[in-house]
Amino acid sequence: MKETANIRLRALKESDIWLLHQWVNDPEVVKYTSYFHPVSEMEQKEWFATIHKQKNKVMLGIEVKEDGKLIGTCGFNDIDYISRKAESFVKVGDKDSWGKGYGKEILEILVDFGIRHLNLRKIVVRMLADNERAIKLIKRAGWIMEGIMKEDHYVEGEYKDMVVMAYIKKE
Numbered sequence: 001m002k003e004t005a006n007i008r009l010r011a012l013k014e015s016d017i018w019l020l021h022q023w024v025n026d027p028e029v030v031k032y033t034s035y036f037h038p039v040s041e042m043e044q045k046e047w048f049a050t051i052h053k054q055k056n057k058v059m060l061g062i063e064v065k066e067d068g069k070l071i072g073t074c075g076f077n078d079i080d081y082i083s084r085k086a087e088s089f090v091k092v093g094d095k096d097s098w099g100k101g102y103g104k105e106i107l108e109i110l111v112d113f114g115i116r117h118l119n120l121r122k123i124v125v126r127m128l129a130d131n132e133r134a135i136k137l138i139k140r141a142g143w144i145m146e147g148i149m150k151e152d153h154y155v156e157g158e159y160k161d162m163v164v165m166a167y168i169k170k171e
Helices: 014-024 041-051 102-118 132-140
Strands: 007-011 058-064 070-080 085-092 122-128 144-155 158-168
Touching: 007 102, 014 041, 014 070, 058 102, 070 102, 085 102, 102 122, 102 132, 122 132, 122 144, 132 158
Parallel strands: 085 122
Antiparallel strands: 007 058, 058 070, 070 085, 122 158, 144 158
8 A cells, every 4th residue: 555754544454443433433533524423333333344345435544654553544435437536535533643744645645546546537625614724735735626615514503614625637
């Protein structure tokens, strides 16, 4: 699997399930990536059993090379193999890894994986408009702004705008 100086992507293992369960049940971790609702152990097991069977989804673990610690997940949803496009996602669940500069490397590996292994031409990401750090990072990586979805996501008692950005491979 592709690596950078500090990060590698890898397949998720059954031994990861409980760490993923902790992250999905932490409102602070999922604040910018999905809506929060408690997930039971049974729901987590059922979800994990299906993730590798979905043909239009790829989910990978984000691991720190130095110590092999799983710090998050990333991948692609809604993969359209004909139009060669997909929606990307990144979640760094390990709070101790926040602010360590891994984002740039994760984005680099994810784009490379999408282009080389999935033959994608266009990769889209949607994020809350107030996620300023992520937006800055993605702009610096050469992604373009495609638009704003007004009052699209209900978070913490209010409707928030979503930003849509895209990476388009130069042919």
